[in-house]
Structures are given as C-alpha cells and as structure tokens.
Amino acid sequence: MPWDFADGLPIWRQIAVRIKSDVAGGRLVPGEKIASVRDLAVQAGVNPNTMQRALAQLEQEGILRTERTSGRYVTEDAAVLEVLRGQLASGIIADLYCKLRAIGMDDDQIVAAVAAWKDEG
Amino acid sequence: MALLECKTLAKRYGEVAALDGIDLSLEAGKVIGLLGPNGSGKTTLIKLANGLIKPTSGQVLIEGMAPCVKTKAKVAYLPDRDFLPEYMSTAQLLDYYEDFFADFDRERALGMLADLGLDASGRLKELSRGTREKVQLILTMSRRAHAYLLDEPIAGVDPAARDYILRTIISNYSPDSLVLISTHLIADIESVLDDVVFLKQGHVVLHESAEDLRERTGKSVDSLFREVFAC
Numbered sequence: 001m002p003w004d005f006a007d008g009l010p011i012w013r014q015i016a017v018r019i020k021s022d023v024a025g026g027r028l029v030p031g032e033k034i035a036s037v038r039d040l041a042v043q044a045g046v047n048p049n050t051m052q053r054a055l056a057q058l059e060q061e062g063i064l065r066t067e068r069t070s071g072r073y074v075t076e077d078a079a080v081l082e083v084l085r086g087q088l089a090s091g092i093i094a095d096l097y098c099k100l101r102a103i104g105m106d107d108d109q110i111v112a113a114v115a116a117w118k119d120e121g
Numbered sequence: 122m123a124l125l126e127c128k129t130l131a132k133r134y135g136e137v138a139a140l141d142g143i144d145l146s147l148e149a150g151k152v153i154g155l156l157g158p159n160g161s162g163k164t165t166l167i168k169l170a171n172g173l174i175k176p177t178s179g180q181v182l183i184e185g186m187a188p189c190v191k192t193k194a195k196v197a198y199l200p201d202r203d204f205l206p207e208y209m210s211t212a213q214l215l216d217y218y219e220d221f222f223a224d225f226d227r228e229r230a231l232g233m234l235a236d237l238g239l240d241a242s243g244r245l246k247e248l249s250r251g252t253r254e255k256v257q258l259i260l261t262m263s264r265r266a267h268a269y270l271l272d273e274p275i276a277g278v279d280p281a282a283r284d285y286i287l288r289t290i291i292s293n294y295s296p297d298s299l300v301l302i303s304t305h306l307i308a309d310i311e312s313v314l315d316d317v318v319f320l321k322q323g324h325v326v327l328h329e330s331a332e333d334l335r336e337r338t339g340k341s342v343d344s345l346f347r348e349v350f351a352c
Contacts, residue, residue: 002284002287002312005312007340007341007343007344008335008338008339008340008341008344009335009336009339010332010335010336011312011332011335012332038291038292038294041291041292041294042288042291042292044312045284045287045288045291045312045313046291046312046313047152047291047294047312047313047314047315048291048294049150049151049315050312050315050332053332
C-alpha cells in the first residue's frame with residue numbers, strides 16, 4: 001500500500017515528517033538500519049529522488065546517519081531525539097490550539113479541557 | 122547532453138498545428154509526466170520521438186541524434202493502442218522482443234508476468250483488453266533502455282495493476298534513463314513524477330519540478346491541471 005500524502009505539500013517534507021514520527025514514536029528504534037532509498041520509494045509509492053531528498057534532510061538534521069558502505073541508521077543520540085520530540089509536539093499542539101481557538105475557546109478553557117480529557121482518559 | 126530534446130519542433134496536419142514549435146529538454150534520471158488534455162499534442166510528440174512521423178519543421182533529438190535505427194535501440198516505446206501481432210502468444214512475444222532488442226531482459230519480463238499472475242501461453246487476441254495492456258507494458262518495461270516513452274500506460278488497467286505498474290516504474294528507476302509518461306490520470310501518478318510538462322494546444326505551457334510546483338502553488342499537480350485546463 002503506498003503511503004497517503006496530502007495535496008499541495010511537497011512530498012519530501014511529508015515523508016520527512018512521517019519518518020520523524022516513526023523515530024520519535026519508537027517504530028524506528030535508535031541504531032536501527034533503515035531500508036534503501038529504492039525500497040523505501042517502492043513502499044511509499046514515490047519517486048526515488050523524492051525519497052532521497054527526504055532522507056538527506058533527515059541526515060542534515062542528525063536524525064539519520066550514513067555509514068559510507070553499509071547504509072543509513074537511526075541516530076542513537078538522545079539529545080537529538082529529545083529535540084525531535086519537542087519539535088513534533090509543538091507542531092501537533094499548534095494544530096490543536098488553532099482548531100480549539102477556531103471553535104471559540106480561550107486559552108484557559110483550552111488548558112482546562114486538555115487536563116480534563118487526560119483525567120477522563 | 123539532454124536525453125530527449127525538441128528544438129522549435131512543429132508538426133502540422135493540414136491547417137492544424139498539433140505541435141507549434143516547442144522547445145523542450147529532458148534529462149536522464151527523471152520520471153516526467155507529459156500532461157495535457159485530449160488533442161494537446163502528447164501522442165504527436167511521442168510519435169515524433171520514435172520516428173513514426175516526421176516533423177513539419179524543427180528537430181527532435183535522442184541523445185543528440187534524430188530518430189533512426191540507432192535511437193530505436195535505446196528507446197522503449199509503449200504506444201497508446203494495440204501494436205503487436207494479435208495471433209502471437211505472450212511466450213512468442215518474449216522471443217520476438219529478444220530477437221528485436223539487444224537490451225531485452227527476459228528474466229525481468231518473466232518476473233513481472235509471474236507477479237501479475239499472467240499465463241504466457243494465451244494469444245493476445247484471446248486476452249481481455251486490460252490483460253493485453255499489461256503484457257504490452259511488461260514487454261516495454263523489460264528492456265534496459267535509455268528512454269521509456271509510455272503513451273497512456275495506465276488508462277486501461279485496474280487500480281491494483283496500476284499500483285503495480287507504478288511500483289515497477291519506481292523499482293526500475295535508473296539515474297541513466299528517462300521515463301516519460303503521457304496521461305490524464307494525474308492523481309494516480311503524481312507521486313512518482315520528478316517533473317511535469319503541461320502541453321496545451323501544441324505549446325509547452327509549464328515545465329517544472331513537481332515538488333517545486335506543490336511548494337510554489339500549495340496545490341497538487343492534479344488540481345493545478347484542472348485549473349489550467351478548465352473548460
């Protein structure tokens with residue numbers, strides 16, 4: 001099954017976010033070797049150059065590292081993972097915040113509603 | 122050097138300009154969508170590149186050469202209609218392709234036939250239209266060509282086969298070859314394209330990287346196409 005992509009956003013960015021979520025959520029484990037560009041491109045149903053660009057971006061951010069001969073691995077650097085989790089969290093929170101504001105809630109109500117939801121959870 | 126180049130390429134049919142002096146340069150290592158509504162010149166361009174018709178003026182070049190026997194050895198072409206002798210079976214066609222094309226990879230063809238569960242003993246005329254299209258596509262994609270010119274490769278096949286064909290194009294990707302896909306089923310192929318070329322009434326109205334286009338416009342190639350070609 002090809003991956004789902006939203007319309008009108010560069011696909012390489014969407015791939016990068018997806019892999020980041022997999023790393024942050026532990027679906028890709030620190031030190032794990034990831035599949036080749038070609039295999040990942042086939043899995044995702046995207047052009048190999050697009051996949052390459054996403055992986056290059058993740059490398060630049062330190063989330064993946066390349067070993068010259070043996071392939072790409074998920075970083076084991078705990079600090080990088082912490083930053084990554086923070087980054088993803090603020091994106092999700094920003095999205096939630098905007099949606100809650102859009103239905104007319106103020107800041108206090110939002111914080112209270114999130115806390116109440118967690119207690120019910 | 123560009124793999125496929127058009128220099129003020131024009132083709133007229135009587136009063137009608139199917140291609141009206143286009144300039145286009147396509148590089149190896151890319152999967153390119155040749156997109157346009159019916160009658161925009163897509164098939165004319167592909168036929169010119171294969172030397173099936175001659176330009177009225179201008180040039181089309183494959184690795185710097187006008188279409189000829191030498192370029193045909195490097196270009197794998199899938200026409201938009203049935204083009205093989207229909208009395209032949211798939212097995213006979215494998216031999217036929219092997220005789221004709223030095224770059225034909227029989228193992229690859231057999232692998233794809235097996236993946237799609239196709240039996241090689243059936244004659245083309247006994248196959249359904251969709252199955253015939255699959256066989257033709259497999260033969261075309263089983264060449265180790267420099268350029269693959271695919272004219273409407275997915276129009277007649279079911280969605281599962283479409284996914285398989287797209288996976289084949291992806292896994293077949295080589296930095297040394299060009300894949301040009303003409304289609305109007307853009308949503309289905311948009312994620313495999315490097316670049317898109319929009320043809321409108323014989324003119325190139327857009328030639329851009331698909332990712333840049335999404336970034337610049339905030340739209341999918343498919344919705345942009347619907348805007349540019351709104352009726």
